[in-house]
Amino acid sequence: xxxxxxxxxxxxxxxxxxxxxxxxxxxxxxxxxxxxxxxxxxxxxxxxxxxxxxxxxxxxxxxxxxxxxxxxxxxxxxxxxxxxxxxxxxxxxxxxxxxxxxxxxxxxxxxxxxxxxxxxxxxxxxxxxxxxxxxxxxxxxxxxxxxxxxxxxxxxxxxxxxxxxxxxxxxxxxxxxxxxxxxxxxxxxxxxxxxxxxxxxxxxxxxxxxxxxxxxxxxxxxxxxxxxxxxxxxxxxxxxxxxxxxxxxxxx
Amino acid sequence: xxxxxxxxxxxxxxxxxxxxxxxxxxxxxxxxxxxxxxxxxxxxxxxxxxxxxxxxxxxxxxxxxxxxxxxxxxxxxxxxxxxxxxxxxxxxxxxxxxxxxxxxxxxxxxxxxxxxxxxxxxxxxxxxxxxxxxxxxxxxxxxxxxxxxxxxxxxxxxxxxxxxxxxxxxxxxxxxxxxxxxxxxxxxxxxxxxxxxxxxxxxxxxxxxxxxxxxxxxxxxxxx
Numbered sequence: 001x002x003x004x005x006x007x008x009x010x011x012x013x014x015x016x017x018x019x020x021x022x023x024x025x026x027x028x029x030x031x032x033x034x035x036x037x038x039x040x041x042x043x044x045x046x047x048x049x050x051x052x053x054x055x056x057x058x059x060x061x062x063x064x065x066x067x068x069x070x071x072x073x074x075x076x077x078x079x080x081x082x083x084x085x086x087x088x089x090x091x092x093x094x095x096x097x098x099x100x101x102x103x104x105x106x107x108x109x110x111x112x113x114x115x116x117x118x119x120x121x122x123x124x125x126x127x128x129x130x131x132x133x134x135x136x137x138x139x140x141x142x143x144x145x146x147x148x149x150x151x152x153x154x155x156x157x158x159x160x161x162x163x164x165x166x167x168x169x170x171x172x173x174x175x176x177x178x179x180x181x182x183x184x185x186x187x188x189x190x191x192x193x194x195x196x197x198x199x200x201x202x203x204x205x206x207x208x209x210x211x212x213x214x215x216x217x218x219x220x221x222x223x224x225x226x227x228x229x230x231x232x233x234x235x236x237x238x239x240x241x242x243x244x245x246x247x248x249x250x251x252x
Numbered sequence: 253x254x255x256x257x258x259x260x261x262x263x264x265x266x267x268x269x270x271x272x273x274x275x276x277x278x279x280x281x282x283x284x285x286x287x288x289x290x291x292x293x294x295x296x297x298x299x300x301x302x303x304x305x306x307x308x309x310x311x312x313x314x315x316x317x318x319x320x321x322x323x324x325x326x327x328x329x330x331x332x333x334x335x336x337x338x339x340x341x342x343x344x345x346x347x348x349x350x351x352x353x354x355x356x357x358x359x360x361x362x363x364x365x366x367x368x369x370x371x372x373x374x375x376x377x378x379x380x381x382x383x384x385x386x387x388x389x390x391x392x393x394x395x396x397x398x399x400x401x402x403x404x405x406x407x408x409x410x411x412x413x414x415x416x417x418x419x420x421x422x423x424x425x426x427x428x429x430x431x432x433x434x435x436x437x438x439x440x441x442x443x444x445x446x447x448x449x450x451x452x453x454x455x456x457x458x459x460x461x462x463x464x465x466x467x468x469x470x471x472x473x474x475x476x
Binding site: 090142145146148149152153156157159161162165166169170172173174176177180181183184185187188 | 397400404405408409411414417418420421422424425428429432453456460461464467468471472474
């Protein structure tokens with residue numbers, strides 16, 4: 001714990017560690033994310049669902065991609081986000097970072113579940129089945145299991161600061177393992193059966209199909225930023241309810 | 253440092269010797285779970301020999317999981333864990349000693365028992381050395397990742413179900429490569445690649461898990 005003693009991060013990083021400062025900072029930032037999310041998601045949805053051309057093979061059923069892909073991307077990146085927030089909390093002993101990680105857990109798990117559900121709904125008309133043991137589906141399912149492990153541990157430990165640290169360790173170990181799991185599942189699948197369906201290799205989507213998807217992904221990131229900030233701020237109010245500034249804020 | 257580690261190993265092995273049931277129960281569980289599959293699927297030798305590797309590996313996963321309780325639970329309950337953590341020795345040494353004990357009483361006996369269960373499931377004889385070797389390389393990884401889970405839930409009530417939720421997803425790569433190696437051996441294909449990957453996972457687990465489990469133990473001491 002000595003190599004970063006003489007190493008200073010920008011001032012805002014330390015300010016973020018103060019629950020009150022984070023609460024106010026979040027309040028100023030949230031409308032921007034909410035507005036951006038609203039604009040981008042409605043723009044992307046209307047364009048994607050109504051105006052984008054239908055797929056020449058899948059027809060209109062491909063349009064679920066505008067929900068499915070952002071959900072899958074968010075589910076994966078929020079696990080990493082959670083691990084990074086937890087690591088920041090462990091290294092710099094920042095309480096707010098644990099609250100952020102805790103807030104992100106349920107959001108990430110929900111998006112992962114949404115990706116699985118929309119994938120199943122999409123799979124039925126396209127592949128004729130709700131579920132195949134395809135490598136990508138399987139690793140997404142395992143990701144959901146990792147999320148439920150983190151949530152279960154969080155629920156099981158009543159002391160919030162202990163729970164925050166313990167889940168941070170689990171999230172770090174889990175995120176280190178994600179590439180290994182993904183790689184081994186990829187290999188397992190190609191071993192046992194030829195990969196019948198590849199979701200990745202879309203032969204270059206035309207831009208009028210691709211740009212709405214991009215809008216949706218960015219919009220969902222903004223939505224998550226807004227949601228995690230809101231959940232973190234609620235968490236701050238809950239955990240800091242003894243302090244005077246919370247009482248003062250709640251009176252106003 | 254080394255003498256501390258050996259003292260812990262010696263002490264824990266002695267404790268286990270006093271209550272042999274702690275060591276025998278996971279083994280009986282292992283054989284019992286394997287015996288359930290022919291009853292549940294089919295006694296057909298041709299079918300069982302195809303799924304034998306998967307059954308043995310899943311049973312091994314569950315049996316090591318069941319034995320994770322012995323890692324830290326008793327020491328936490330009687331307070332000796334707290335003393336060990338204050339012993340002016342690196343905590344990861346303590347974790348490593350505990351993992352070695354766990355492997356000696358759960359992983360190694362599974363390796364030795366595997367010919368028995370393999371013949372119960374009609375595993376082709378030429379795949380048996382690979383099964384034993386894959387268990388030999390794979391079960392220490394299970395013990396290492398299990399130690400993180402066990403350390404995280406010390407002090408949590410009714411941790412049995414919780415620990416399996418935490419640990420089983422991390423066991424999946426070991427399961428895949430373990431069964432893959434045996435399947436390849438049964439078909440007469442080279443297996444060294446699989447075993448090399450399993451060895452790499454073991455080394456990787458040795459690098460990160462003692463640190464993580466040590467940290468989790470210290471965090472666990474903060475409560476109560």
